[in-house]
Amino acid sequence: MARGKIQIKRIENQTTGQVTYSKRRNGLFKKAHELTVLCDARVSIIMFSSSNKLHEFISPNTTTKEILDLYQTVSDVDVWNAHYERMQETKRKLLETNRNLRTQIKQRLGECLDEFDIQELCSLEEEMENTFKLVRERKFKSLGNQIETTKKKTRASKTYKKNLIHELELRAEDPHYGLVDNGGDYDSVLGYQLRFHQNHHHHYPNHALHEASASDIITFHLLE
Amino acid sequence: MARGKIQIKRIENQTTGQVTYSKRRNGLFKKAHELTVLCDARVSIIMFSSSNKLHEFISPNTTTKEILDLYQTVSDVDVWNAHYERMQETKRKLLETNRNLRTQIKQRLGECLDEFDIQELCSLEEEMENTFKLVRERKFKSLGNQIETTKKKTRASKTYKKNLIHELELRAEDPHYGLVDNGGDYDSVLGYQLRFHQNHHHHYPNHALHEASASDIITFHLLE
DNA sequence: ATAACTATTTATAAGCG
DNA sequence: TCGCTTATAAATAGTTA
Numbered sequence: 001m002a003r004g005k006i007q008i009k010r011i012e013n014q015t016t017g018q019v020t021y022s023k024r025r026n027g028l029f030k031k032a033h034e035l036t037v038l039c040d041a042r043v044s045i046i047m048f049s050s051s052n053k054l055h056e057f058i059s060p061n062t063t064t065k066e067i068l069d070l071y072q073t074v075s076d077v078d079v080w081n082a083h084y085e086r087m088q089e090t091k092r093k094l095l096e097t098n099r100n101l102r103t104q105i106k107q108r109l110g111e112c113l114d115e116f117d118i119q120e121l122c123s124l125e126e127e128m129e130n131t132f133k134l135v136r137e138r139k140f141k142s143l144g145n146q147i148e149t150t151k152k153k154t155r156a157s158k159t160y161k162k163n164l165i166h167e168l169e170l171r172a173e174d175p176h177y178g179l180v181d182n183g184g185d186y187d188s189v190l191g192y193q194l195r196f197h198q199n200h201h202h203h204y205p206n207h208a209l210h211e212a213s214a215s216d217i218i219t220f221h222l223l224e
Numbered sequence: 225m226a227r228g229k230i231q232i233k234r235i236e237n238q239t240t241g242q243v244t245y246s247k248r249r250n251g252l253f254k255k256a257h258e259l260t261v262l263c264d265a266r267v268s269i270i271m272f273s274s275s276n277k278l279h280e281f282i283s284p285n286t287t288t289k290e291i292l293d294l295y296q297t298v299s300d301v302d303v304w305n306a307h308y309e310r311m312q313e314t315k316r317k318l319l320e321t322n323r324n325l326r327t328q329i330k331q332r333l334g335e336c337l338d339e340f341d342i343q344e345l346c347s348l349e350e351e352m353e354n355t356f357k358l359v360r361e362r363k364f365k366s367l368g369n370q371i372e373t374t375k376k377k378t379r380a381s382k383t384y385k386k387n388l389i390h391e392l393e394l395r396a397e398d399p400h401y402g403l404v405d406n407g408g409d410y411d412s413v414l415g416y417q418l419r420f421h422q423n424h425h426h427h428y429p430n431h432a433l434h435e436a437s438a439s440d441i442i443t444f445h446l447l448e
Numbered sequence: 449a450t451a452a453c454t455a456t457t458t459a460t461a462a463g464c465g
Numbered sequence: 466t467c468g469c470t471t472a473t474a475a476a477t478a479g480t481t482a
Binding site: 032039042056064075088097101108113127131 | 252256259264265269363367
């Protein structure tokens with residue numbers, strides 16, 4: 001165990017350096033803590049290793065923020081000023097952008113048009129026209145989709161109804177059907193099914209639903 | 225020389241405390257400096273004595289500000305004051321508003337319409353139509369104004385021309401006029417007079433011209 | 449406050465598990 | 466990366482000047 005006089009000189013060996021850093025850091029923090037207790041002082045140590053790892057010590061009963069605020073007050077160094085100013089600048093720019101955006105919106109709502117010259121008015125007019133067309137297209141497309149959907153539903157209910165009627169005809173032809181359960185059953189079954197479609201009817205004359213339009217179906221949905 | 229085991233406990237004696245504080249502070253700073261050199265680290269120590277005296281250590285080749293900037297970036301600790309927090313909040317809100325405004329603009333340019341349902345599309349369509357009309361109205365009005373202005377200018381020029389010709393006729397009728405200078409014909413005099421206005425000449429033989437400026441005359445020529 | 453001295457305590461480099 | 470050990474370097478309380 002060679003323990004000659006310690007040279008205060010950069011430790012080249014990485015591993016040894018790491019170990020020494022760790023040990024001496026602890027030693028430093030311990031000393032700081034002792035100082036805190038012995039002399040009722042407040043100490044903040046902030047350190048970065050050569051690999052930029054952060055380590056800090058702060059005296060008990062205080063916070064780093066407190067110390068730094070105090071430091072800022074006492075020392076000449078304006079620690080946060082640069083950041084503060086940068087934020088002010090950011091805020092200013094954001095507000096400016098915001099104003100511009102609002103103006104643009106107003107112009108697209110037909111306000112504040114006085115500042116525009118003819119050419120600008122023309123291009124705005126053109127833009128509005130284009131957008132108007134786009135919106136209308138989109139609207140029609142959306143409506144088309146909706147109609148398509150309702151048509152499908154209509155078809156589905158038509159098929160369902162046809163099957164139902166077909167089945168009823170079969171039962172009517174075959175007496176066995178009627179005898180299985182009591183005979184009043186037809187109406188009640190049919191009535192139950194059809195109430196889905198319209199509130200008050202129990203019977204439909206033949207094919208009554210075949211030509212149902214989209215709006216009818218919408219009504220049907222609302223009633224349901 | 226009583227040198228028993230050092231108790232890590234607050235030193236009540238003021239003088240002793242001061243001395244210890246001074247000695248240990250130096251020891252701490254020395255350690256910090258050694259750490260800096262040995263391990264290539266950057267250390268910032270900020271401390272306040274019980275009497276609120278500030279002492280600080282900073283590694284060579286760096287500044288306290290640098291360390292604190294880095295600290296703020298790396299640490300989660302909220303070292304800034306309430307003002308900073310308020311500014312952060314303001315910034316956040318501004319950015320949010322900004323986003324919303326941009327979305328609105330995009331929608332009014334016909335983009336991002338997928339999120340809209342039929343009703344929204346309808347009201348947007350209506351809005352676009354209204355604005356479109358407004359813009360067109362404004363355009364026509366602006367065009368109207370422009371036409372009106374040019375008409376006025378044209379009228380003024382015509383009056384001017386009429387007066388000029390009238391005067392020339394008078395001169396032609398009255399021999400005294402013609403004999404003053406050599407008898408130039410109407411055309412050449414007229415040509416001279418018109419050139420004379422473009423070149424900013426001095427005397428006007430007729431009051432009718434007093435209201436016309438050089439630029440007006442140039443415009444008149446362009447319009448004719 | 450600061451410096452020097454000195455008996456002690458403390459810190460820690462290097463080695464080991 | 467730790468924790469432990471140990472010989473030695475360094476720090477420091479108390480004192481004096």
